[in-house]
Amino acid sequence: MNDFVEFFSFSDTNIRYVTLGSVLLASSSAVVGCFTLLRKRALVGDAVAHAVLPGVCLAFILSGTKNPFILLLGAFVTGWLSLVAIDFITARSRIKEDTAIGLVLSVFFGVGILLLTAIQHSGNAAQSGLDKFLFGKAASLVGEDLIAFAIVAVLLLVTTIIFYKELTLLCFDQAYAKTIGFPVRLLELLLTTLTVFAVVVGIQAVGVVLMAAMLITPAAAARFWTDKLSLMLVLAALIGAFSGVAGAFVSYTAPAMPTGPWIVLIVSMIAILSFAFAPKKGWVSRLLRQRRNKTQILEENLLKLMYQLGEQKPNYDAPRQLHELLERRAIPQKEAKAGLKRLQNQGYVEKLPSGWKLSSQGQRRGERVVRLHRLWELYLTQYLHLASDHVHEDAETIEHIITPELEQKLIEELDFPVMDPHSARIP
Known part of the structure; x- marks a missing residue:
């Protein structure tokens, strides 16, 4: 001193x-x-x-x-x-x-x-x-x-x-x-x-x-x-x-x-x-950001899967078993369980004895992810002239980062579309 x-x-x-x-x-x-x-x-x-x-x-x-x-x-x-x-x-x-x-x-x-x-x-x-x-x-x-x-x-x-x-x-x-x-x-x-x-x-x-x-x-x-x-x-x-x-x-x-x-x-x-x-x-903040992005992608993929299962009936309120989700997408079971638990804490899904059910909030979020995926697929086929069977992987990535402003611009550019390149309805 x-x-x-x-x-x-x-x-x-x-x-x-x-x-x-x-x-x-x-x-x-x-x-x-x-x-x-x-x-x-x-x-x-x-x-x-x-x-x-x-x-x-x-x-x-x-x-x-x-x-x-x-x-x-x-x-x-x-x-x-x-x-x-x-x-x-x-x-x-x-x-x-x-x-x-x-x-x-x-x-x-x-x-x-x-x-x-x-x-x-x-x-x-x-x-x-x-x-x-x-x-x-x-x-x-x-x-x-x-x-x-x-x-x-x-x-x-x-x-x-x-x-x-x-x-x-x-x-x-x-x-x-x-x-x-x-x-x-x-x-x-x-x-x-x-x-x-x-x-x-x-x-x-x-x-x-x-x-x-x-x-x-x-x-x-x-x-x-x-x-x-x-x-x-x-x-x-x-x-x-x-x-x-x-x-x-x-x-x-x-x-x-x-x-x-x-x-x-x-x-x-x-x-x-x-x-x-x-x-x-900093590399610590980059690691944290990557972890947050990975968590967000997992959660949105789970909501998208539950929404797509609901489209088949159609019945968005039906509970879904974990194995139904894993059959449609290769997600490690431990990660899927942790993701569903986080979604439950956030109010996007509900845990029932018969399985996991989308809440109204979760349905809206899952619907938006599906909409962004199909809009981007349609954009790639119409503006970049890519084959419809070559656009899925790109849409899987981009659907998680499209902002609401870009979403609105896509809708206007595509003239308010109803169907995607695979003849699936755009919600």
Whole structure:
């Protein structure tokens, strides 16, 4: 508790630098990462992250100092050249983008390692700590680093706000953007530049190895919670900021723990929880939805069977034995019993000593399923010209998802039909 109070009081200058730097890094990279993710260029961030290392080394060799602005400038140049190289290779050869990314990543990173090794053996005393660009040094950020972070973060956020509409159109409908006269190529260069800036500003905190995670993971997590881009940007920034604060806190309470990797680990944990428990797109909600759909289909099939048996007499009020239903459709007996029990609890069927009987409510629901099945069969034969013996399976699936609006439209399109393709009455 003492560590918690001391950390969040931000009385220590180092705590302020590390926390604010981590927040600026994580939130600004996450915003740019949203556009990169939506353009399906997630691996580009990894390529740029590895490609900035030779730029950092060259900037140090030429300047002889570790001034963060000079190092960031060198990182920006080689990072931007790496993206230009990827686009050039993809456009001018038969090599696909993923191969070009792997090629550029390995070549630039290899050159960076060679230059870093040469610097370490040069005897230059100022090179101490330069290797931190490989794995980050968030826990040792100083005021000069923070100023650089703040300038780049503000630049990224302001540019995103100004060009929000253009970047959105570029991500979702590039062809339409060209049609209405947007400078698509310039917009692509702008997004490329923003991506490079986001990577460059982050390598000092988490290093070239982990920077791709900071760019893409918050955006991927946010994507599971919303379909609206503006909300996705806000969520990604908040996830990134929270990860930055949490990573700095863990590093403060456990000094042996590096800040950068903990930031990545926390944002990855948030992403995993999002993948699992997001309300609409998480795999848990998908499993629950599939289970609900399976239950609904079983219940409607049972009501449909009971209604069809009633059509034969016709007598919809007659009790039906379970074996009568199972003879007409191959449903596991255990599932059928459970389905009938649920229908009884919902008031659709009644349990009598002589069998199961449709209630008036159940009769109406069963009648609707039969009607939708036969309407769809008729639609397929009349509009798609399918043979009448080839439409049953398709109707078995579609009957459970047709909305009342679509049902009414089908009836009108088919001119209020009375018989289906098999000469059965449409109720």
